[in-house]
Amino acid sequence: MLSNRHRTASNARRARTRPPAPRRATVHADTVSGVRPPAITTTQLHPLTDREQNQRLYAYEQRVRSAFDAIVPTLKRVEAIQQKDGFEPMAQAIVQQSLGFELPNETLAEAMAGGFDMRKLFAWAMFETYQRFSDDFFSGNNLIDDQTFQSFLIDCGFHTMDVSPCADGRLAHVISYVLRLPYREVRRKSYAGAMFDIENSVEKWTETEFLRFREGRPNHADEATRYLKTVVYHFSSSDPDHQGCAAHGSDTNKAAQAGLDRLHAFQQAVENTFCCGASIDLLLIGLDTDTDTIRVHVSAEDGTIDLRNYIDSSYVYLETMNMNAAQAASVLEARVRDHSEGATEGMIKLVSRLITNNLSQLDYVNEFNNRRYADIGHAERFIGAGIGFEEIQLRNLTYFAYMNTVEEATADLDVGVKIFTGLNVTHGLPIPVVIRFDYHGHVPGARDRAEANCKRVADALRARYSELAQDGLLHTLLAIRDCAAGETIEVLESSVFAKSIAGAH
Ligand SMILES: [Zn+2]
Structure with missing residues (x-):
């Protein structure tokens, strides 16, 4: 990642190169797919571009992505030192420094006994990171502050x-x-x-x-x-x-x-x-x-x-x-x-x-992104199933499957699981699924129904993809949110370490 200063310097250098001649904006295509949009090859900013907003949105995107992307390298570092003396404090220091939280102590005890479970730890760290990112968003993140x-x-x-x-x-x-x-x-x-x-x-x-x-x-x-x-x-x-x-x-x-x-x-x-x-x-x-x-x-x-x-x-x-x-x-x-x-x-x-x-x-x-995204295909980090997810405002972070019941979104879920089989399972990593239902707190019984929905979807998911679930290759986090109150999410349980998640918050 470039620092702001480096970016500004490289922009100034690039801005001196001559931009291509402009073309007219009129287009009348015979079909919607018949015309490929022209490539924008200049690197000077457009006069109507909000430079400050771009910097702010980029900083936010980088912060979120780097938090998710740090998980695997950090866990690999921990795995590499599992036989060393003083493993536990060393491991916690590494995780704290790179991910901003600590791992559940019992997992480290298991690792010392020779049972380092990358699948469990990956899912746990993914869910913890998701929750932090979500809390941060609902605690007042105004990505576009346009009151007019x-x-x-x-x-x-x-x-x-x-x-x-x-x-x-x-x-x-x-x-x-x-x-x-x-x-x-x-x-x-x-x-x-x-x-x-x-x-x-x-x-x-x-x-x-x-x-x-x-x-x-x-x-x-x-x-x-x-x-x-x-x-x-x-x-x-x-x-x-x-x-x-x-x-x-x-x-x-x-x-x-x-x-x-x-x-x-x-x-x-x-x-x-x-x-x-x-x-x-x-x-x-x-x-x-x-x-x-x-x-x-x-x-x-x-x-x-x-x-x-x-x-x-x-x-x-x-x-x-x-x-x-x-x-x-x-x-x-x-x-x-x-x-x-x-x-x-x-x-x-x-x-x-x-x-x-x-x-x-x-x-x-x-x-x-160098004019064109490098990840033109799927590169999502987790599946979001249920209703809600207002906090997901970033590209290619979440595969959505909106649903009340698994049955109504079976096709979407199968596609999601197939995508994540390529992204995660083939690398020995589980598919993290956040099951989430938002509800209106002022409606009597709404919270209970949201909770019941979460559990029903989690059970149906485990039944549908039972082999993956049994192999520790499908993990779920269950969360609800009172959207009328504008609050942060409330985590109900996780398939990884139910007690640790509930105890940690
Ligand atoms: Zn589409």
Whole structure:
């Protein structure tokens, strides 16, 4: 990892190299997969990039990733000294220094007796690291501190922005990083292939409208704003046939079309269920998971979206990179307008803001990931199963399987276990699964139901993957969280050392 000083110096050096000539931002592709976005080859920052925010987000990402990545090397160092005199204090000193916590004493006693259990210790350290990272997040981490967003959204004509990305771990950072939106102000619910649940969305829509009517939150029901439903599908510009969306056979056209069909079905559901002109607004976004470039298909006022017409942030970047900030902002808005036939002024304003925000992310990937992520495929650290996980705002950290029961997410889980068999099991390491259910503490009995859900899913997981579980290659951490109170997670138990986990917190 480079220090800030080194990075600044190398940026200054790189900034002196001449950037390539800008290209126009207009694109009219025949199909959504027909055009590969242009490579951004400059290393000077775009005039609209928020440099300070990029530094802060990078520091956060590095802190979290390095905590997870330090686990295996640290445990290997401990394993290497297990026969030495003074093993226990030496081992604890190493672990404390590298990971920031100590190992349970009984595991070290086992190691001294010749039973160093890498699988158990790895799972234990993963869960401990996860809990620390989660606690840190809920204790006040504001990745994007944008207090004006809610009022901006209302000014644009929307009282709620509800985003359904694909559950793929490579989209987990879409709110805080790719779109740079404050996670508390945006509803995020991920689904395999971004195929969101229509009934659940209608329920959320109803709840939202009811709150406006009863409590005037976030604004009064008589204000002419609408609910904005957004789908984020994804593709890979480096390896479109293999690293795109698994749920749609890595076919970008299919992923985009399926997202659009689902949006229209939701709109239809609201219109048919509630009369009096009830409707919602729609937005479809495609994400290149190799570069974090977005393509926005802007909807017309009546909800029409043309899949062949989109604005691609990398084209806008290249066209505006040598302008001053004011010129760049004005050209950017003009380009959005070029692609927004029939859209409201509010929609144009919102999409302009999303594209502007994404320019910072393009520079983020350029600067810190050498223009294109090295891990274009899966490299998640653990599986997250259940409902919740608001704290996961980083790319490729978690494979999500959202569910109430194992049965409803069997396909997602099987894919997850297959991915982790390649990532962990083939290296002799277990698959860490965090089972988590968030609940609303003010609802009577909600906590008990969340706890029961956790246990039921844990049992079903162990039954489904019994061989892995018996071999110590599948470990679970059970946790719940009162999301209404905004609290940190509460760990119920772990399959590793139940007593140690419960005793440690
Ligand atoms: Zn996907």
